Amino acid sequence: MALALGAPSVGEISPQEADLLVDLPNIDSVTVRELRSRIASGDDPLGTAFCRIRSPERRREDGAIYTPPAIVRSMLAWAETVGTPSRVLDPGAGSGRFLLEAGQRFPAARLVAVEPDPLAALTVRANLAASGMADRAEVRVEDFRTSPLNGWDGTTLFVGNPPYVRHHLIERQWKAWLKAQASVLGLAASALAGLHVYFFLAVAAGARPGDYGAMITAAEWLDVNYGQLVRELFLGRLGGQGVTLVEPKAQPFPGTQATGAITTFVVNGRRPAARFRRVTSLGKLGALSKGRNVQRARLQAETRWSRFTRARKPIPEGFTELGELCRVHRGQVTGANRVWIAGDHSEGLPTEVLFPTVTRAAELFSAGWQLTDPHHLRHVIDLPANLDRFRGAAREAIDAFLAHAEALGVRDGYTARHRPTWWSIRLRPAAPILATYMARRPPAFVLNRAEARHLNIAHGLYPRETMSDDLLQLLVQFLRRSATLDGGREYAGGLTKFEPREMERIPIPEPSLLHEFAE
Numbered sequence: 001m002a003l004a005l006g007a008p009s010v011g012e013i014s015p016q017e018a019d020l021l022v023d024l025p026n027i028d029s030v031t032v033r034e035l036r037s038r039i040a041s042g043d044d045p046l047g048t049a050f051c052r053i054r055s056p057e058r059r060r061e062d063g064a065i066y067t068p069p070a071i072v073r074s075m076l077a078w079a080e081t082v083g084t085p086s087r088v089l090d091p092g093a094g095s096g097r098f099l100l101e102a103g104q105r106f107p108a109a110r111l112v113a114v115e116p117d118p119l120a121a122l123t124v125r126a127n128l129a130a131s132g133m134a135d136r137a138e139v140r141v142e143d144f145r146t147s148p149l150n151g152w153d154g155t156t157l158f159v160g161n162p163p164y165v166r167h168h169l170i171e172r173q174w175k176a177w178l179k180a181q182a183s184v185l186g187l188a189a190s191a192l193a194g195l196h197v198y199f200f201l202a203v204a205a206g207a208r209p210g211d212y213g214a215m216i217t218a219a220e221w222l223d224v225n226y227g228q229l230v231r232e233l234f235l236g237r238l239g240g241q242g243v244t245l246v247e248p249k250a251q252p253f254p255g256t257q258a259t260g261a262i263t264t265f266v267v268n269g270r271r272p273a274a275r276f277r278r279v280t281s282l283g284k285l286g287a288l289s290k291g292r293n294v295q296r297a298r299l300q301a302e303t304r305w306s307r308f309t310r311a312r313k314p315i316p317e318g319f320t321e322l323g324e325l326c327r328v329h330r331g332q333v334t335g336a337n338r339v340w341i342a343g344d345h346s347e348g349l350p351t352e353v354l355f356p357t358v359t360r361a362a363e364l365f366s367a368g369w370q371l372t373d374p375h376h377l378r379h380v381i382d383l384p385a386n387l388d389r390f391r392g393a394a395r396e397a398i399d400a401f402l403a404h405a406e407a408l409g410v411r412d413g414y415t416a417r418h419r420p421t422w423w424s425i426r427l428r429p430a431a432p433i434l435a436t437y438m439a440r441r442p443p444a445f446v447l448n449r450a451e452a453r454h455l456n457i458a459h460g461l462y463p464r465e466t467m468s469d470d471l472l473q474l475l476v477q478f479l480r481r482s483a484t485l486d487g488g489r490e491y492a493g494g495l496t497k498f499e500p501r502e503m504e505r506i507p508i509p510e511p512s513l514l515h516e517f518a519e
Contacts, residue, residue, distance in 0.1 A: 009134040010125040014141040016118035017125075039100075039130045042069065046123040047095030053119065064120065065253045066094050067161045067216060070282040071246070071262070075214040076101045078264055078288035079157050082212050085109050086154030091144035091199050091215075092162045096124035102159060103133045109157075111137040114144045145177065145198055149206030158213030162199035164258070167192045167226075174198070181205055182229055185237060190226035197221060200230045200263075204237040209268040214288065216252065219245055219261035222305040223489035234274070235299060238265040242275035244288050245309040248440070248494035250281050257440060257494035264288055272296060278309035306490045313486070315507045323504025325475070325511065326461040330437070330500055331358075331454035332427050334380070335415025339405050340425055342379040348397035350390065354379040355427055357453040361436045364458060367446045369476055371434065374450040382453075385421040427453045431460025432472050435479075438497040442483040447476045459503060467511075474514040479506070481517075 013021070038045050047066050054064065076098070079085070086109060088102040093113035103111055111133060115121045121141045128137040140147055149156070167175075175191040181201055182189035189201070196217035203213060221227030222243065234240030241264040246252040252260025277291030294308045302308075315321070322328070334340035342354055356374035358364060363377065383398065390398055402423055405411065416422040430451040436444045437459050445461075454460055467475070487505055488496035509517055 009129050010137050011139055013125075014118060014121065016141055017122050020118055020122060036130050039127055044095055044097060044127070046126055047097065050095060050120060050123050064094060064117065064163060065161070065256065067097055068251065068254065068282060069097065070285060071216060071252060071260075072097050072101050074285040074288060075159055075216065075262060075264075076105050078214055079159060079212070080105055081287075081289060082266065083155060085157035085212075087112060087152055087156045089149075089156055089158050090114065090160035091147075091158065091202070092160055093124045093139070094120055094161070096127040098160045099124065099137070100127055100131055100133070102157070103128070103131060103136075106157075109136070113137070113139045114142060114147050115139065116141060116143050145174070145202050147202075156207065156211045158203050158207065158211065158215065161216050162196045164218050164253070165195035167194055170195060170198075185233075187229055187232055189229045192226040193229065194218065194220070194226075197227065197230055200233055200238070204233045204267075207267045210266070212264075212266040212269070214262060214264045216246075216260050216262045218253075219259040219306060220491045222261060223303075224491065225303075228303070231299070231303075231305065234263070234265065235270075235296060237267065239267050239269035239271070240265045240274050241269070241271060242277070242288060242291055243305070243309065244285070244291065245276075245278045245306060245490075246282070246285075247278065247280050250279065252282075259490050259494055262288060270296070274299065276305070276308040304489050307487065310486055313507075318513050319507045319509055321504060322461075322479075322506040322508050323501070324464075325467075325508070326433070326463050326504070328435075328459050328461055328500040328503045329428060329431070331456045331458050331460065332425055333415055333456045334425050335413045336405075336408070336410045337455070339408060339410050340381050342381055345404055346381055346401055348393065349381060349401060350394040350397070353381055353383050353398075355382055355453045356450065357427070357455060358434060358458050359455050361439065361444075361457050364434055364436050364444050364446050365439075367444075369445075369480055370447040370473075371450045371452060374452050377450070377452055380425070380427060380453060380455065382425055382427045383423050385424045428460055429453075429462075431462055432467070433461035433476055435459045435461060435498075435503065437499075437503065438491075438495055440494050440496070442485055443479075443498055443503070445476050445479040445483065447473055459498070459500060471511060471514065474518055475508065478508060478514060478517050482508075 035045055085106060088106060088109050089112040090098045091114050093099060093115040096113055099111045099113055113124045115124060118141055121139050125139050128134055178189045178198055221230040244262040246260035248257045248259050273293040273295045275291035276294050279285055341359060356377040357380040359378050387398060410416055411422050430448060430453055432448055434446045434448050434454055435458060485496045487502050488498045490496050
């Protein structure tokens with residue numbers, strides 16, 4: 001299809017692309033006319049075909065997720081309000097959706113696609129040719145991170161959807177590249193960063209003052225530690241103008257449950273404030289210049305930015321924060337659940353070192369408002385630091401268990417090495433209330449009548465002062481009815497996470513008023 005639509009007319013075909021153009025079947029003229037007509041009407045039949053040819057697994061590895069047209073139009077509409085570029089560059093072009101829209105809006109601009117996948121590169125060539133833009137287009141089959149950006153007069157608009165690839169799929173030499181390039185700008189970079197962070201850095205390093213852009217990426221950089229580099233670039237070199245967060249139900253990345261963040265910037269164009277906004281559907285996108293103004297000083301002082309996309313909700317009269325009543329503590333990290341959760345390998349251990357424990361968030365989601373039966377829970381082994389009190393068969397079983405754990409390398413693990421005594425994981429006391437803290441739905445709060453312990457898949461709520469069982473029940477029931485995702489930090493995959501201090505900021509009625517909110 002790409003050949004029949006004129007892909008070779010767009011610049012010079014790369015050797016990788018040429019290898020794909022061997023022994024291709026002929027396509028009849030009727031099909032070609034239909035394809036041209038669909039492309040002219042704004043459809044993307046070649047992109048659809050690409051997604052059929054490339055397996056979902058391969059596209060996930062490459063971060064190849066194509067952008068809905070409504071988002072493309074919104075981003076280019078914003079670009080029109082900023083200026084008229086002489087060059088438009090898409091750093092991960094895919095089938096060329098952004099460049100085709102840009103070509104319509106900026107008829108004099110040079111269009112540059114950077115796309116390392118030769119099959120995708122052929123699709124963008126074909127789309128550009130079919131749209132009558134071949135004479136002002138260029139397709140580079142290379143990696144944007146090392147693609148030269150200089151040697152161009154005039155303003156460049158950077159626009160697109162950089163590939164999202166998790167850090168564990170990024171090769172070591174590229175992680176070294178990230179740290180080296182960041183250090184040139186006087187910044188630090190984390191090896192845990194996803195690929196979209198690399199693209200932000202590449203733009204910041206290669207763009208010139210006055211260049212501008214709009215990129216949609218996963219939203220996790222707004223909150224996570226390894227997104228600090230992007231936040232610093234936003235406030236510094238990139239000249240961030242605003243962030244529009246698109247919730248997962250709007251499908252900013254079709255086929256995923258990820259939250260999207262559309263970031264707009266003008267290189268070196270520092271504003272005293274940036275706009276932050278959240279939308280729940282693509283129909284509400286509109287102009288990307290809308291949103292809540294957040295002062296730069298406030299952004300510089302904060303490490304979690306997604307909350308700025310939510311409308312501020314003052315604490316109502318008669319309410320306080322959960323942290324005023326309860327301390328929130330994450331459960332214990334074992335470092336090796338396969339060993340510290342009891343099983344066949346722990347036969348014979350004394351019952352006094354075996355504790356019924358919530359080890360899966362699903363156990364809280366399924367419990368309802370109270371956890372009453374500990375018998376379906378797994379047991380976690382929590383040995384005391386001093387083992388001298390154990391004698392006979394009990395001590396023999398403990399010694400055999402520890403020998404098994406050492407043979408598996410548990411003693412040399414990071415967590416064990418940082419304990420005062422490597423074999424004592426020191427579970428927290430049973431919390432009166434347990435809560436999930438990371439999911440695609442609000443936290444589940446559960447009254448812990450079973451007196452179960454909890455691992456680090458849950459938080460424990462510990463009253464600062466003694467609370468009656470009736471008051472604990474009222475608190476749990478209020479939290480279950482009123483809990484939302486507001487206040488959490490957003491991760492890839494549409495997950496929202498509540499750190500302990502964030503959960504402590506949840507507004508609740510004063511204890512004397514809790515009964516007024518009972519069902």
